[in-house]
């Protein structure tokens with residue numbers, strides 16, 4: 001039998017054989033921590049790839065639970081996870097521990113918001129974007145710049161996807177490139193445009209490789225281009241961002257510049273607390289009661305109350321009620337996800353009607 005330490009490296013033999021990684025790079029990976037923000041389609045590939053690559057600590061945060069139509073593209077999950085109504089972060093952690101039991105997996109069921117993002121990023125060496133919305137990406141961008149942590153943006157819709165790596169102190173940042181989130185309702189979503197599984201795997205694989213470069217100590221190998229790929233139209237484009245390199249017009253990443261507009265998403269000046277969930281015909285209401293997180297007892301009380309009007313499912317992580325055309329899912333952190341509508345106002349009225357305020 002070999003030493004335990006050697007066993008730990010043996011599983012990465014083929015990766016270490018790749019010269020730029022080597023044993024030194026592998027040891028760096030094992031000593032590093034990555035934050036995967038969102039564990040749906042992109043996040044499944046990100047977390048799975050980084051767990052197999054031996055990133056020593058993976059913190060996985062996701063706000064949602066599994067539904068059957070996720071399985072088409074969210075490759076970490078299976079039908080048993082859907083039947084168990086498990087939060088994605090929890091189901092992902094269980095799978096990842098089967099894939100690699102020697103690393104540390106830290107699942108967190110929460111919405112990434114201005115109140116928790118700095119603590120979520122704390123101690124991380126890279127942040128991976130597995131989210132489905134621009135608000136969270138602008139928030140990640142500001143937290144990453146404030147904490148000087150590299151992050152890798154990724155997004156996909158239809159058969160097209162794009163990715164960009166943002167390095168602290170090396171403009172452009174996400175805001176330099178995107179300027180503003182698209183106005184609500186103007187950009188295609190998974191609901192309107194659909195999504196093909198393969199583009200997710202391509203984009204997330206590029207993101208994961210960028211993370212491996214960063215974590216193994218190879219910032220010089222990181223891409224400085226915005227990469228856009230359309231798998232249906234067979235197009236790969238790489239946009240040179242040199243003209244944005246100065247960051248002169250960007251309040252967020254310009255060094256030494258302190259303006260009230262530096263971190264508008266982080267300070268809560270920008271951003272809403274409720275969101276239409278991409279591809280889900282669902283709306284998330286953040287702590288709709290305006291109260292602090294509910295305890296297990298009050299979730300039980302709510303489960304009893306809802307069982308009078310509909311069919312209720314209860315597990316360790318959530319309470320879910322099917323009432324008429326709607327499903328209402330309540331989390332211990334005070335959030336609710338109302339399924340059966342994409343209208344925030346309708347979701348609020350459903351919540352008020354059945355759960356109360």
Ligand SMILES: [Zn+2]
Pocket residue numbers: 171172173174175176177247250251252253254
């Ligand atoms: Zn910038």
